[in-house]
Amino acid sequence: MTPGEISVLADLARRRSGVIVDADKTYVIESRLAPVARRQGFTSLSELISDLQSREDETLIWATVEALSSTETQFFRDRSPFHQIAAEVLPALARKGRQQIKVWSAGCSTGQEPYSLAILAEEEGGKHGPMSMDIFASDLSDRCLEKGMAGLYTQFEVQRGLPSRLLIKYFDKVDDHWVLSPRIRQMVHMQRQNLLTDVKGSGPFDLILCRNVLSAFDSSTARTVLEQIANTLAPDGFLVMGAHETSAHHTPAFRPVPGLHGLYMRDPNFRVAA
């Protein structure tokens, strides 16, 4: 790919999804786009890119933009946020009398994060009084959501982050794959959503996970999205960000929960302009 071609892609991704493409990682861009080019019948990436420039084909544009974002995920990724949700967040919500917990997994990729939450809710169920969890999961990528909704995972995927005890409790083996039980799947509702344009009007949520998503955005876009996310969070709700993400520190909308890394609450003094 030429620098010109890379900048066409980077510009498209930034405008449509907010995602910043690292122009130095040519191999990443190529490996993500090669399958798109193949599926759409192009013989090379250059052909795909020149087609993107010559006509405004929305299907092709979105297939490209979606492919340019990372889909990296795993069950119970980073572990500690899930421990914190079990040990701190759910009890805190229970103390406030919440029985129906509304959760949003923003940027859910292929579903491992919302399903981990659903499994966690099952495992924790009843410990803090009657409580059920209703999980909304969104992602930009239709392909990821399709896989997520199927609830079908490879042997490799179910061995990263998922304890064997939970694997045999909540999954059935179907041929070479593992399929999540309907009881867990029905707790999660997935829908395509672009964080750049579609956040308004959803919520209120008691718990929002937006992990390793905004770190792919430039800082002012991340801040704008976070402030919209703040609007969808219940006043006493919690936001969970990725382990190495700091963007919530840079907006007055949130303040960190003392002693709980990666956990935030709304700052009551912050009001978003409607």
Place this chain on the structure above:
Amino acid sequence: MRTCLVVDDSRVVRKVSRRILEEIGFDVAEAADGVEALAWCRAAMPSAILLDWNMPVMDGLEFLNQLRREPGGDKPVVVFCSVENDPDHIAMALEAGAIEYIMKPFDSDIIESKFVEAGLL
């Protein structure tokens, strides 16, 4: 340094496992079947055991059952590592006292992730 005993009748699997386990900070000992593994454990109980199921002489499940009857045999954290990949085998292994179960083929990510689950890392 903590020791992990790798029990597998395949020399290739033992070699691959050794490389991964040494990288995550274990001293590695090897055994080719359950009887050899028991001899190792009687001499020096390891902290962890990565255990194949199907082996000649004594298989993994029988080894685990015998190990748990040895003095100090309740100590090692046992992680199965087998081509048997159906829920029944996994359930049987966990019931016998294994803490985690790896389905072959595996890579370093899976071993590391399972050792974290097992509380070994």
